[in-house]
Amino acid sequence: xxxxxxxxAFDLLGTVAFAASGAxxxxxxxxxxxxxxxxxxxxxxxxxxxxxVLLNDTPPFCFKNELYLYLAVAASxxxxxxxxxxxxxxxxxxxxxxxxxxTFLVIGTSKALQFNLGLMxxxxxxxxxxxxxxxxxxxxxxQIPLILQREIYASACVVGGALFYFLHxxxxxxxxxxxxxxxxxxxxxxxALVKGWQLPRGQAH
Amino acid sequence: xxxxxxxxAFDLLGTVAFAASGAxxxxxxxxxxxxxxxxxxxxxxxxxxxxxVLLNDTPPFCFKNELYLYLAVAASxxxxxxxxxxxxxxxxxxxxxxxxxxTFLVIGTSKALQFNLGLMxxxxxxxxxxxxxxxxxxxxxxQIPLILQREIYASACVVGGALFYFLHxxxxxxxxxxxxxxxxxxxxxxxALVKGWQLPRGQAH
Amino acid sequence: xxxxxxxxAFDLLGTVAFAASGAxxxxxxxxxxxxxxxxxxxxxxxxxxxxxVLLNDTPPFCFKNELYLYLAVAASxxxxxxxxxxxxxxxxxxxxxxxxxxTFLVIGTSKALQFNLGLMxxxxxxxxxxxxxxxxxxxxxxQIPLILQREIYASACVVGGALFYFLHxxxxxxxxxxxxxxxxxxxxxxxALVKGWQLPRGQAH
Numbered sequence: 001x002x003x004x005x006x007x008x009a010f011d012l013l014g015t016v017a018f019a020a021s022g023a024x025x026x027x028x029x030x031x032x033x034x035x036x037x038x039x040x041x042x043x044x045x046x047x048x049x050x051x052x053v054l055l056n057d058t059p060p061f062c063f064k065n066e067l068y069l070y071l072a073v074a075a076s077x078x079x080x081x082x083x084x085x086x087x088x089x090x091x092x093x094x095x096x097x098x099x100x101x102x103t104f105l106v107i108g109t110s111k112a113l114q115f116n117l118g119l120m121x122x123x124x125x126x127x128x129x130x131x132x133x134x135x136x137x138x139x140x141x142x143q144i145p146l147i148l149q150r151e152i153y154a155s156a157c158v159v160g161g162a163l164f165y166f167l168h169x170x171x172x173x174x175x176x177x178x179x180x181x182x183x184x185x186x187x188x189x190x191x192a193l194v195k196g197w198q199l200p201r202g203q204a205h
Numbered sequence: 206x207x208x209x210x211x212x213x214a215f216d217l218l219g220t221v222a223f224a225a226s227g228a229x230x231x232x233x234x235x236x237x238x239x240x241x242x243x244x245x246x247x248x249x250x251x252x253x254x255x256x257x258v259l260l261n262d263t264p265p266f267c268f269k270n271e272l273y274l275y276l277a278v279a280a281s282x283x284x285x286x287x288x289x290x291x292x293x294x295x296x297x298x299x300x301x302x303x304x305x306x307x308t309f310l311v312i313g314t315s316k317a318l319q320f321n322l323g324l325m326x327x328x329x330x331x332x333x334x335x336x337x338x339x340x341x342x343x344x345x346x347x348q349i350p351l352i353l354q355r356e357i358y359a360s361a362c363v364v365g366g367a368l369f370y371f372l373h374x375x376x377x378x379x380x381x382x383x384x385x386x387x388x389x390x391x392x393x394x395x396x397a398l399v400k401g402w403q404l405p406r407g408q409a410h
Numbered sequence: 411x412x413x414x415x416x417x418x419a420f421d422l423l424g425t426v427a428f429a430a431s432g433a434x435x436x437x438x439x440x441x442x443x444x445x446x447x448x449x450x451x452x453x454x455x456x457x458x459x460x461x462x463v464l465l466n467d468t469p470p471f472c473f474k475n476e477l478y479l480y481l482a483v484a485a486s487x488x489x490x491x492x493x494x495x496x497x498x499x500x501x502x503x504x505x506x507x508x509x510x511x512x513t514f515l516v517i518g519t520s521k522a523l524q525f526n527l528g529l530m531x532x533x534x535x536x537x538x539x540x541x542x543x544x545x546x547x548x549x550x551x552x553q554i555p556l557i558l559q560r561e562i563y564a565s566a567c568v569v570g571g572a573l574f575y576f577l578h579x580x581x582x583x584x585x586x587x588x589x590x591x592x593x594x595x596x597x598x599x600x601x602a603l604v605k606g607w608q609l610p611r612g613q614a615h
Contacts, residue, residue: 030406032403032404033360034404041329053258053463054459054463054468054473055469056466056468056469058260059259059320059326060259063259063323063326066326070325073325117469117473118476120473120479121469124451124473140349141349144439145550155442155443158444198442199442200442200443201440231558235611236558236611237558237610238610238611239558239564239565239568239609240558246534263464263466264464264466264531268464268527268531268534271530271531274530274531278530345545345554345555347552347554
């Protein structure tokens with residue numbers, strides 16, 4: 001199994017995990033079946049769609065390969081039918097979510113470098129790919145996006161994106177870079193969950 | 206009057222109906238004249254603009270033919286000046302809204318097929334064209350989007366979009382397909398309104 | 411110092427002012443450091459990014475010249491560290507914000523005319539460039555966007571955008587048009603602040 005196939009497998013796994021988290025948010029807010037599916041699709045694909053629109057690589061990835069959409073729909077329907085079992089699997093869900101986070105980050109950052117963006121652009125495209133689906137999920141559920149206020153989440157992606165950018169301009173092979181950068185994001189995210197790390201908050205009067 | 210002209214007429218009618226619903230939401234939230242116009246424009250054109258951005262057909266439709274924008278502004282100003290008369294016409298408004306829903310759905314789905322999208326892409330582009338304007342209206346009014354939680358609305362579009370997709374690959378003439386699929390959406394939506402149909406909701410703990 | 415350089419200087423100044431307003435909103439809502447930076451970046455660049463996506467001029471401006479992003483990050487970090495000093499400088503901030511408003515408006519409207527949009531398109535692209543960053547800031551803070559409900563803000567941009575459009579088709583040199591239209595926006599905005607001008611609101615039942 002080569003490197004490309006491994007990334008693709010993690011990408012699909014992350015898609016399912018993200019769709020499930022979106023669908024669960026929809027169930028909690030009392031949405032109907034279609035609303036739950038919409039929230040699942042948007043959470044799983046929204047970040048990558050935004051990235052592709054900004055890079056002008058259209059139609060966005062999930063319209064070129066609809067497997068992403070079918071997986072998101074399937075995961076959402078399963079969550080809709082058995083939401084309680086997913087809530088019980090909370091730890092497994094957080095782990096899958098962290099896997100998706102690291103995978104989406106390196107996919108987004110490496111695509112940005114193919115399109116010749118700079119350091120900030122590469123980080124932003126990676127962070128966007130990994131977190132904007134969840135951000136839109138929170139907006140559609142009428143909440144302040146979690147990623148803006150809680151825990152080490154997007155910040156793990158910033159570290160991973162910067163790492164990927166710098167390794168990209170060394171002699172490190174791309175396959176190694178993808179693995180190391182994604183693993184860094186996943187490790188930081190998991191450590192933050194276990195240790196309860198947080199970034200400092202602003203001090204308003 | 207040929208088929209193209211009929212669709213165009215319904216498209217403009219739907220634009221007015223959607224703009225009026227956006228403007229009315231703005232008036233209810235105490236927005237000023239410009240806010241009401243912005244909400245009218247966004248509700249009427251937001252779905253089609255998102256579709257055109259994702260399909261990379263830019264500038265989006267309403268910037269190529271500004272009649273859509275002028276109609277949206279005009280409808281919004283009329284609603285701003287006489288909101289009560291529109292609230293009294295609640296039934297007529299719902300009917301016009303259903304007409305717009307069916308028309309926008311077939312326009313979006315048929316455009317997606319011109320751009321060679323698959324089944325999921327065709328349905329999503331149709332649903333997006335028909336409902337994302339209203340979704341942004343609700344976001345800007347700081348509410349959980351109605352289409353995610355209430356009644357048969359977006360789901361009527363899903364049925365119509367799938368129908369259009371399958372008929373498209375048969376020998377049914379395009380004009381018949383457009384009419385039948387739009388009429389299906391309108392009929393489901395109207396029946397749902399009369400009968401109070403709803404999709405099942407998720408069972409959170 | 412030629413005309414181009416003056417616009418660029420104001421553009422950067424406006425970027426800093428908008429980023430600071432976004433960051434301040436983040437601090438007030440108790441966001442962490444990264445959330446504050448994200449809100450700063452989005453407020454400063456969001457309007458221009460939307461404009462470039464709709465005009466299909468990608469990647470958007472701030473990914474071609476990352477100085478905008480670095481300035482937004484720097485301004486956000488300073489606000490995060492010393493939010494109180496910015497709250498004390500309330501008047502200076504409002505003035506800088508008005509400068510940014512006028513500058514972003516003429517940049518957006520003049521770009522729309524380069525892409526051959528019509529009157530409505532030119533006004534909308536200008537207003538979008540000047541106000542959509544703040545609109546997304548308010549959405550991410552879970553508030554009804556201020557520009558839809560309060561004071562003369564976006565409406566000053568509408569006047570400036572229409573003025574720019576009409577002067578563009580006269581013999582007035584472009585440099586004069588840029589200056590006059592931006593100054594008009596800034597003057598209306600400042601006068602509205604001093605006098606407390608408001609647009610009429612809708613009369614819901």
